[in-house]
Structures are given as C-alpha cells and as structure tokens.
Amino acid sequence: NAGVTQTPKFRVLKTGQSMTLLCAQDMNHEYMYWYRQDPGMGLRLIHYSVGEGTTAKGEVPDGYNVSRLKKQNFLLGLESAAPSQTSVYFCASSYSINRGRQETQYFGPGTRLLVL
C-alpha cells in the first residue's frame, strides 16, 4: 500500500513551458486535492475533486487545470508556467462518508517546481 504518490519530485521549467504533475492514490479515496505551499502562507488549495470525472476550483485556481479521469489519479496541469508558480505542490486524498463528511486527508511527498 503506497498511499499517495507524486511524480515528479522536482522539476525546473522555463517561463511559458507546460507540464503535468501526477498524483496517484491506492486507498480507494473519493476525494483528491492539489495544494501549493509557499513560505509563510501554509497550504492553499488549488483544485479538488469529489469523484471520478468531477473537479472544482479551490482558493488559487488561476493558471492551473486538473483532470480526474480515473478514481486513483488526479492530474495538475500548467499550460504556460510563470515564475509566480514556483512552489512546492502537494497532493492529498480522503474518503467521503456520510453526506460530505470526510475522513482525514493523506498527503503525498510533494513536488518542488522551479519556474525560471
């Protein structure tokens, strides 16, 4: 049971380049999330998904797109990377039980992205 995994672990992009971050979980969780972490700001939610084929915007969605084609995978895309997107990105997942009540979120190890 690997839990939540993220690929890649580290990436350097040039401004304007695109890339996709992959998050995978093997816990059969319904909910998945993408956060970014910046110094002094805690974690901020980018997008989330409450089930296969559904996605929703979080606090800071601009410049990112997501897809949840399979229950176990949640992809985060940057179409045209900007230096402001330099950050550490965390994926998380959780169950959804009892009309929206969730269990604890389980986090992946993070992806460090540097945009030059």
Place this chain on the structure above:
Amino acid sequence: AQTVTQSQPEMSVQEAETVTLSCTYDTSESDYYLFWYKQPPSRQMILVIRQEAYKQQNATENRFSVNFQKAAKSFSLKISDSQLGDAAMYFCAYRKTSYDKVIFGPGTSLSVIP
C-alpha cells in the same frame, strides 16, 4: 470566511521538555474538525492529531495532546517529552464538516535542542 492563525512563527524546546503551540481560528459554524499536521524536513505532511468540535473531550495521541477551547476558538497543541524527531513545521488546520476545503494556518517551526 474562515481563517486560521498561528501567532508563533518559531518555537524551540529542550529535549524531554514540554512545549505548547498556539492556534486560533475564526468560524461561525458549530460543527467542524480541527487538525494538527507535522511537516518534517522531508516535506511530507503527517497528521498528528484531530479534534471534532462536537466532542468536549480533548484529543490525545501518545505524547501529543490538544487544549480545545471552543468558546475562545483556540486549539493549542502540547508536545510532552519532546524528542529530536519532533523538530518540524507544525500546521493547524480547520475544516467544516459539510465542506470540502481544509484551511491551513501559516505554520510554526519547532526546533528541539539536545
């Protein structure tokens, strides 16, 4: 809107001593969850402890315990018998029970002095 505040950017504690990390939050909800997460240098977020607002009893997990003051909207974390492995960033977090978003505080960096 809900907010989570951690007023101590950095804390330090002697090994084997006790330290308390502070957290306050703002909400108009009566039912919600509160969490403390630990982020060691490896960067992975690890759940330390969870508290349901409808429970009056403070949560405890081995050396970690909380002091949950619902009326004051305060949720502090006490670490007893501090160990070197406790050195990390600690994030307080809040979530409404019927909503999907977890709101994190800015974090407190804890150093453990041998």
